[in-house]
Amino acid sequence: MSAERDSARFVAKVTACVTAAMPGAVCVELDSVVEDAVSLAGYDEADKRSAEEVTAALEEAVRADGWEAVRSVRDGMTMLKIAREGLGGGVFSVQESAIAFTGIPGYGNARPEAAPSPSPDPASPGAPRRAVSAEMRGAIRAAAPRAVHPRDEFEDDGGVRVAGWDPQERQSNEELLAKADGYLTAHGWQVSPDMWEDSEDRSAVVRKAGVASGWLHAANGGLTFVGRLAD
Structure with a gap:
């Protein structure tokens, strides 16, 4: 098809x-x-x-x-x-x-609560890094198509940070996070809301087996994923 x-x-x-x-x-x-x-x-x-x-x-x-x-x-x-x-x-x-x-x-993507393995061989060196980088950047582009990205950060202990923002973006944090959530859900991530009550910022807990888990934050016209690579 x-x-x-x-x-x-x-x-x-x-x-x-x-x-x-x-x-x-x-x-x-x-x-x-x-x-x-x-x-x-x-x-x-x-x-x-x-x-x-x-x-x-x-x-x-x-x-x-x-x-x-x-x-x-x-x-x-x-x-x-x-x-x-x-x-x-x-x-x-x-x-x-x-x-x-x-x-x-989704062309064959899995259910939102499931946790399928990423398409790269998870046993290959660097596969989780490539997967989380590609999928988080895809989610950010889905929300803010003109977003620019700083260098992804990967720590020796498995910590990871992927970010992108557009200084001209006028969508609300709510809208940005909803679009990014939709992209991640369609690509097999489990997404759960994690509201910040004292701020206009928005965030969600996201995780996918074999890739990473952490928090996706929407603030000031951009999105930032902070978490850890899968063991």
Whole structure:
């Protein structure tokens, strides 16, 4: 199956979940500045259910269609991370009368709670470093396409830091982290929210077996991963 057909199937499946949860919604596929990403929105001004009620219906719909789902709430915004083997993954954000989605077709990626090995041979020298560098830089680009990266830092004790930022970026930290989370979820990472209550910064705990675990922080127009390589 071609990448185009995979993407079309991914969009069709996500759209079906949106309309199952909000039957009166008008769904529109949006332009995305992120390469290979899919963005769409469904809106029904007559639907006056709370975000919690819509999210419950959406979660039921995605699970019934075979997706894995993880729910979280940040700053009053209800979010639902999803992934499905052979399709990909992404993040729904839900408000009254509206459902938005950003995600990436996965072409065989694993479920969000699973922990598959990275594609490079984990036994080869430097494989975890290459994997965490490539996947974190990919997540940062998915959120901020024009981000610049300083040199990745790898410590002798396994510590790692990968960062990128765009001084002109105007997205909120919430938006940046949601897009990066969607990319990582689609690439087999387990992502869990880890909110900072006393700051506008946002972060998530991320981990993938055979690669790394740590925290992905969104602040000041950029994203930084700080963690440790897998043993």
